[in-house]
Amino acid sequence: MTDxxxxxxxxxxxxxxxxxxxxxxxxxxxxxxxxxxxxxLLSGVEGYxxxxxxxxxxxxxxxxxxxxxxxxxxxxxTSASACTRSRS
Amino acid sequence: xxxxxxxxxxTALADDRRAARYLMPLPVAGAGVSVYHLLVENGVVKQSEIxxxxxxRYVRSGKVRVEARPIVVIGPDSERGVRGALAAGEQNRLxxxxxxxxxxxxxxxxxWLNDSIVEDAAASIPxxxxxxxxxxxxxxxxxxxxxRFEDEANAEGVSGTPTIYVGKPDGKVHEVSPGVVPDxxxxxxxxxxxxL
Numbered sequence: 001m002t003d004x005x006x007x008x009x010x011x012x013x014x015x016x017x018x019x020x021x022x023x024x025x026x027x028x029x030x031x032x033x034x035x036x037x038x039x040x041l042l043s044g045v046e047g048y049x050x051x052x053x054x055x056x057x058x059x060x061x062x063x064x065x066x067x068x069x070x071x072x073x074x075x076x077x078t079s080a081s082a083c084t085r086s087r088s
Numbered sequence: 089x090x091x092x093x094x095x096x097x098x099t100a101l102a103d104d105r106r107a108a109r110y111l112m113p114l115p116v117a118g119a120g121v122s123v124y125h126l127l128v129e130n131g132v133v134k135q136s137e138i139x140x141x142x143x144x145r146y147v148r149s150g151k152v153r154v155e156a157r158p159i160v161v162i163g164p165d166s167e168r169g170v171r172g173a174l175a176a177g178e179q180n181r182l183x184x185x186x187x188x189x190x191x192x193x194x195x196x197x198x199x200w201l202n203d204s205i206v207e208d209a210a211a212s213i214p215x216x217x218x219x220x221x222x223x224x225x226x227x228x229x230x231x232x233x234x235x236r237f238e239d240e241a242n243a244e245g246v247s248g249t250p251t252i253y254v255g256k257p258d259g260k261v262h263e264v265s266p267g268v269v270p271d272x273x274x275x276x277x278x279x280x281x282x283x284l
Contacts, residue, residue: 050100050107057093064089 002071009063016056089118136272146279153257156182157237161249165201170234172206175224176216184213254278 023041030038045052092114099107127133139154146152158173160166169189176185188209194200210221224230241251244263252270255261264270264278 050096050103053107053111054093054096054100057089057096061090061093 005066006071009059009066012059012063089114092118138270138272138275141272142275142279145276151283152279156186157240158182158186158234159237159241159246159249160234163197165197165199167234168201168203168206170237171225171230172210172221174230174233175221175227176210176213178224178230179216179221181213181216184216185209188212254282256282 026037026041029035092111095111095114096107098104099111124133128135142152143154147154156173156177158170160170169186172189173182173186176182189201189205192200192205192209206225207218207222210216210218240246247267250269252264252275253261254264254275262278265274270278
């Protein structure tokens with residue numbers, strides 16, 4: 001289960017980076033005078049922008065909490081911070 | 089980043105079209121911190137590491153002696169590690185042994201710290217006699233010392249590791265930054281006070 005979530009978050013992370021690169025390209029194109037992609041994008045997400053922003057931040061926050069609170073307990077890993085531990 | 093999820097939800101519910109004005113500072117600050125972490129990870133920005141900063145100034149100059157008192161923190165693996173560290177300490181190689189284990193550690197209580205890795209770690213330390221190490225590891229003296237450190241830690245209410253105490257050899261020691269790992273200035277200040 002944990003591994004599946006890690007893979008899912010990794011895929012979402014890569015997809016997010018591809019999307020961010022595409023958005024940059026669209027913005028760059030608009031700056032250079034090619035505004036059609038920007039207009040298409042704006043009309044496509046119009047009315048949902050804030051919900052999309054919430055979706056991204058909610059996944060990022062959930063993923064961050066997952067990797068800090070759940071994944072370390074069940075996956076191998078070596079880190080310097082592992083030198084700091086509370087007694088159980 | 090965590091507040092951003094809550095704020096974006098509120099702005100979406102309120103349909104606040106001017107949200108970017110107050111949302112943007114949060115991701116921009118977060119991106120700044122992430123870039124800083126990347127620079128630290130890649131060695132572009134150097135952070136003050138505690139022991140590498142303290143040892144040249146205080147230990148190599150002969151002012152301070154560092155004494156490690158390993159205790160069991162996590163579970164059975166810790167116990168094996170503690171006895172190995174103390175056995176290596178009999179030949180003044182405790183820190184070498186501990187460092188090798190940290191470099192090779194696996195999941196907590198995942199069974200990685202077995203007798204084999206302990207012996208391999210010992211064998212990889214120059215000028216450490218492995219037969220004497222193995223004998224010491226199973227000796228009553230090492231077990232007794234491990235128990236003494238454990239009892240001391242319990243009596244002092246040590247809640248985690250590393251917990252750092254500073255004091256004169258014949259005087260009372262006190263914990264530096266209880267509950268947290270002290271930074272270099274805090275530890276240096278504690279050492280300077282003890283050296284007065």
